[in-house]
Amino acid sequence: MSGVTKIGFTEEQIDMLSAAERFCREKSPMEKVRKLMESERGFDADVWKEIGPLGWLGIAIPEEYGGVGLSLTEVVPVVEQMARRMMHSPFVATTLAAQAVIMGGDDFQKKKLLPEIAQGAAATVALSERNADWNLENIDTTARFDKTGYVLSGVKTFVADIYAAKWVIVSAKMEGGHIGLFIVPTDALYGEAIRREIIIDETKRSYELFLDKVFVDEEALLDDSLSSQILEHIHLAANLLSAAELTGAAQSCIDYTVEYLGTRKQFGKLIGAFQALKHPTVDAFVDYQKSRSLLYTAAYNFAQQGEGEVAVRMAKVKAEETLSFAADRSIQFHGGFGFTYDCDAQLYRRRAIFLASQYGDARYHKQKLADLLLKA
Amino acid sequence: MSAEIAEFEKDALGWFAENTPGAQDFMLPLTFMEVGTNQQFEFLRDWQRKVYEAGYLGAAWPKEYGGGGLTQAHQDVATKAMKAHNAPIMFNTIGLGWAGPLILDMGTEAHKQKYIKGILNAEDVWCQGFSEPENGSDLGNAQLRAVRDGDEYVLNGSKIWTTHGHYAKYMILLARTDFDAPNKYAGLSFFLSPMRVAGIETHKIRKLTGEHGFTQTFFTDARIPADGLMGAEGAGWQVAMQTLMYERNAKGGQAGGYSITEVNPLEILELARKAERGGKPVLEDPVIRERLVDFMIEAQAMRQNAGRAKLPPLNQDCPQALPLMSKLVMTEYMREINQFALSLQGTKAGYYVDEPNAVDDGYWHRGYLNAFSATIGGGTSQIQRNIIGEHALGLPKTR
Numbered sequence A: 001m002s003g004v005t006k007i008g009f010t011e012e013q014i015d016m017l018s019a020a021e022r023f024c025r026e027k028s029p030m031e032k033v034r035k036l037m038e039s040e041r042g043f044d045a046d047v048w049k050e051i052g053p054l055g056w057l058g059i060a061i062p063e064e065y066g067g068v069g070l071s072l073t074e075v076v077p078v079v080e081q082m083a084r085r086m087m088h089s090p091f092v093a094t095t096l097a098a099q100a101v102i103m104g105g106d107d108f109q110k111k112k113l114l115p116e117i118a119q120g121a122a123a124t125v126a127l128s129e130r131n132a133d134w135n136l137e138n139i140d141t142t143a144r145f146d147k148t149g150y151v152l153s154g155v156k157t158f159v160a161d162i163y164a165a166k167w168v169i170v171s172a173k174m175e176g177g178h179i180g181l182f183i184v185p186t187d188a189l190y191g192e193a194i195r196r197e198i199i200i201d202e203t204k205r206s207y208e209l210f211l212d213k214v215f216v217d218e219e220a221l222l223d224d225s226l227s228s229q230i231l232e233h234i235h236l237a238a239n240l241l242s243a244a245e246l247t248g249a250a251q252s253c254i255d256y257t258v259e260y261l262g263t264r265k266q267f268g269k270l271i272g273a274f275q276a277l278k279h280p281t282v283d284a285f286v287d288y289q290k291s292r293s294l295l296y297t298a299a300y301n302f303a304q305q306g307e308g309e310v311a312v313r314m315a316k317v318k319a320e321e322t323l324s325f326a327a328d329r330s331i332q333f334h335g336g337f338g339f340t341y342d343c344d345a346q347l348y349r350r351r352a353i354f355l356a357s358q359y360g361d362a363r364y365h366k367q368k369l370a371d372l373l374l375k376a
Numbered sequence B: 001m002s003a004e005i006a007e008f009e010k011d012a013l014g015w016f017a018e019n020t021p022g023a024q025d026f027m028l029p030l031t032f033m034e035v036g037t038n039q040q041f042e043f044l045r046d047w048q049r050k051v052y053e054a055g056y057l058g059a060a061w062p063k064e065y066g067g068g069g070l071t072q073a074h075q076d077v078a079t080k081a082m083k084a085h086n087a088p089i090m091f092n093t094i095g096l097g098w099a100g101p102l103i104l105d106m107g108t109e110a111h112k113q114k115y116i117k118g119i120l121n122a123e124d125v126w127c128q129g130f131s132e133p134e135n136g137s138d139l140g141n142a143q144l145r146a147v148r149d150g151d152e153y154v155l156n157g158s159k160i161w162t163t164h165g166h167y168a169k170y171m172i173l174l175a176r177t178d179f180d181a182p183n184k185y186a187g188l189s190f191f192l193s194p195m196r197v198a199g200i201e202t203h204k205i206r207k208l209t210g211e212h213g214f215t216q217t218f219f220t221d222a223r224i225p226a227d228g229l230m231g232a233e234g235a236g237w238q239v240a241m242q243t244l245m246y247e248r249n250a251k252g253g254q255a256g257g258y259s260i261t262e263v264n265p266l267e268i269l270e271l272a273r274k275a276e277r278g279g280k281p282v283l284e285d286p287v288i289r290e291r292l293v294d295f296m297i298e299a300q301a302m303r304q305n306a307g308r309a310k311l312p313p314l315n316q317d318c319p320q321a322l323p324l325m326s327k328l329v330m331t332e333y334m335r336e337i338n339q340f341a342l343s344l345q346g347t348k349a350g351y352y353v354d355e356p357n358a359v360d361d362g363y364w365h366r367g368y369l370n371a372f373s374a375t376i377g378g379g380t381s382q383i384q385r386n387i388i389g390e391h392a393l394g395l396p397k398t399r
């Protein structure tokens, strides 16, 4: 087993952690989260405009393309702190799109997208389809070569924040049967091409994308000899960032529950004195601590071949199980109030269900881990 | 890691490679609470002395009292080397891990001169007299009576579940010196007490495995020297709490080594490789595979928790959380993984220790039953949850 994987941190990561902690706390109080849930786009455009200049979108972008030249290791604390305050923005979607370009783009493509992203432009990825398969290679969308470019046809699901995005990275089957990844400028898409999906996490925005013979030029194709590696990389990066979101949300979910257990009285006692409530809350907290150790281990070892994959999958499994349990109990422990829309426990429970549904749930990752770790 | 530490580690690895004893014709205790026969006791005592004399135990304790006078980093790599070679446990845990660091932290010069060396070379075995028949989890309610009489205290009452009670020369003892104190805690005092004095008797108790283990200790007008008092009279509760911090690994300063053999999930994997169901290896069963992965994740989380505990920037929100939870997490994991190991054995799960057909001579059965020693001893898992809830999360107290 991963005997050599070790937790650690970088100085830059700790700087990001404290900067993001402050920023997200100030910019995303719960009343604001609630208000944004009602909005069409789901995020605060003014806050998003501040994130560009802070340099957070460029953390993992190489310096030669206008970024900071660090890695996802330093992105993790930012995402963790955003999720802790349930702050939504196109940050995660943009980070994933940038990762695809960093890995599969040529110099021209990188120059075109990365400096702008580092400055604050949003992008997203369109990889899932209606078959609901977590295997990103199982797709039906096609790319047909046509003289000077490609014609893309198919339906993509769970495209995050596409209205904010300037580009969307689309996966499609090439005529040879292998997969190609295309940089599609969103202004090439018609209004009817996009439908907002109704998703269980109402703090997030997700869309279905109808590609009806959308034409992109040849330069839109990322190196298609690397497609499988890119998809694998996006899969792991997305799960690393999901683990960060789940862990951050778990922390505030537990804080929220503890707060209620320390104020609500029944039978003349604070309900937190009842062990039937106290002990499961402690179990959630213990799980959260484990999740955080696994998250920062995954962040620190992300670039390690093999070890990185094991660490990411373990982090996602534990974080998903933690938030699911913490939020499930949080609903129960708020009694009648827990059943209401106003109680924040539902936000956390919905977040866990949604993030489990994307890029593989706990059972899926355990199967992958079993194949990696349990050689017959 | 400095070159000096690296060199020390290399030497330690070499030493343990050469000196770690192989399998014996009797079962070696997996935990310090399991020592039940004289054969086991003598073996572990010799082994501890040998490790100490080689310089791999108490390496960070002061030289003037018998320690190695080196740093914690030295001891840490030595302990790691023991683990790497699956060396037998350091059984004098109550001395090495709890009483020793306490004495070094708050004992008098005379205490340090008198006790530290004997703890390290296993000459002096220590036991702990906290629990009583009527007061276990509610330790603060301990009733054993200690009355001052000149230079002595006179003890009356009984302690129970005393690990190593019949081998011990000394006991850390929590007793009541004031029955009129304003609250139950304020009446307690803490002693370093001799065991071999008139009026102290130990009776062995048979444990769930069928073997003998801990004892009940009876005190009848037993006289002990008053200079064994640790801290002030009436301050026993605070001293006991500090001892429990050492015991639960929530505070450092221990002599080193380990007192419990951890189960690595890879050992369970070996079991799963050997076992068959319906003619197929159980390792192909998806449910078993998922459970195995769960244990691997758990083991990884414990390892990385220990790592993160040493990285303050990743602990700012609740620095006491990881230390407070480590006992609960570790002991429950041990119980569950041993239990799972039984479920891999098919009909053979019905065998027990000493049965020739038993898997691994009944190692897992013994491991599972003995695992409760740690989920109950040292404060039960339920009490640990109370502590984490109240001290790390600030939840209201349960009364």
Ligand SMILES: Cc1cc2nc3c(=O)[nH]c(=O)nc-3n(C[C@H](O)[C@H](O)[C@H](O)COP(=O)(O)OP(=O)(O)OC[C@H]3O[C@@H](n4cnc5c(N)ncnc54)[C@H](O)[C@@H]3O)c2cc1C
Pocket: A275, B033, B127, B128, B129, B130, B131, B132, B133, B134, B135, B136, B137, B138, B160, B161, B162, B163, B164, B214, B372, B373, B374, B376, B377, B378, B379, B380, B381, B382, B383, B386, B398
């Ligand atoms: C192998 C072993 C070795 C030991 N060695 C020593 C030793 O060397 N020295 C020593 O002093 N003691 C020793 N002990 C004793 C141990 O510390 C006690 O058994 C333990 O603290 C529990 O006390 P009790 O047995 O009286 O159980 P009780 O306190 O009666 O507990 C019974 C049950 O009630 C639960 N419970 C009690 N209070 C609460 C509460 N407030 N909230 C929730 N649940 C609660 C407990 O979790 C337990 O499940 C040892 C025990 C074992 C098993």
